[in-house]
Amino acid sequence: MPSCRPITLAAAVLALALAACAGPEAEAPIADATASPAPVTESAWTLDPAASRLGYVSIKAGEVAENNRFDTLTGSVAADGTASLDIDLASVSTGVEIRNERMRDIFFAVADNPKATVTAKLDPKAFAGLAVGQSLTRPLTANVTIKGASSDVATEVQVTRTAADRVLVVPTAPVIISTDMFGLTDELGELRAAAQLTSITPAVPVTFTLVFRRG
Numbered sequence: 001m002p003s004c005r006p007i008t009l010a011a012a013v014l015a016l017a018l019a020a021c022a023g024p025e026a027e028a029p030i031a032d033a034t035a036s037p038a039p040v041t042e043s044a045w046t047l048d049p050a051a052s053r054l055g056y057v058s059i060k061a062g063e064v065a066e067n068n069r070f071d072t073l074t075g076s077v078a079a080d081g082t083a084s085l086d087i088d089l090a091s092v093s094t095g096v097e098i099r100n101e102r103m104r105d106i107f108f109a110v111a112d113n114p115k116a117t118v119t120a121k122l123d124p125k126a127f128a129g130l131a132v133g134q135s136l137t138r139p140l141t142a143n144v145t146i147k148g149a150s151s152d153v154a155t156e157v158q159v160t161r162t163a164a165d166r167v168l169v170v171p172t173a174p175v176i177i178s179t180d181m182f183g184l185t186d187e188l189g190e191l192r193a194a195a196q197l198t199s200i201t202p203a204v205p206v207t208f209t210l211v212f213r214r215g
Helices: 005-021 097-107 185-195
Strands: 045-047 053-060 064-070 073-077 082-088 115-121 135-146 149-163 166-171 175-178 203-214
Touching (some): 097 185
Antiparallel strands (some): 045 073, 053 203, 082 115, 135 149, 175 203
């Protein structure tokens, strides 16, 4: 079964993705060449949940791999580069309802911890030159909080500007995360016992596709 770490990574990625969105605005027509230029105002960017995906692979009994995902993600990047991502932990989807229930009730305890939160501070100027169709690879460190525990997560993502008002973010490689970063080893043990498994690997590879739109 999975650990909470997919959340961590997703959020971190989201932060960088939105930073890329802070690229150049569409040029406005010049009304008067002698007039003073209007101040540049950056727009906020929001995650497109219908086009975004966050998944991970869990391994049980030492050799059985299973795909999992979170179906509900929300996020934004403010004009000043402050990025945030919320992951609805109740939206975990393992492909089997009883496993979903165990993840929600035992592992995440969603009644008291409904979401995981990721925050990061970005430099919008670093992505100002990203043209439509152009990609950029950058490292990113974000702070993730889940069940009251916080941890910094580092990763690398590729940001592609697919349109003037749209940005795609994917990892350069699957990110490996484990339960110990958030003190979830005991919860993993409870999950293993409930499922009557010999083992559940505490580390999982995480993948994601995040799409952001302006406004």
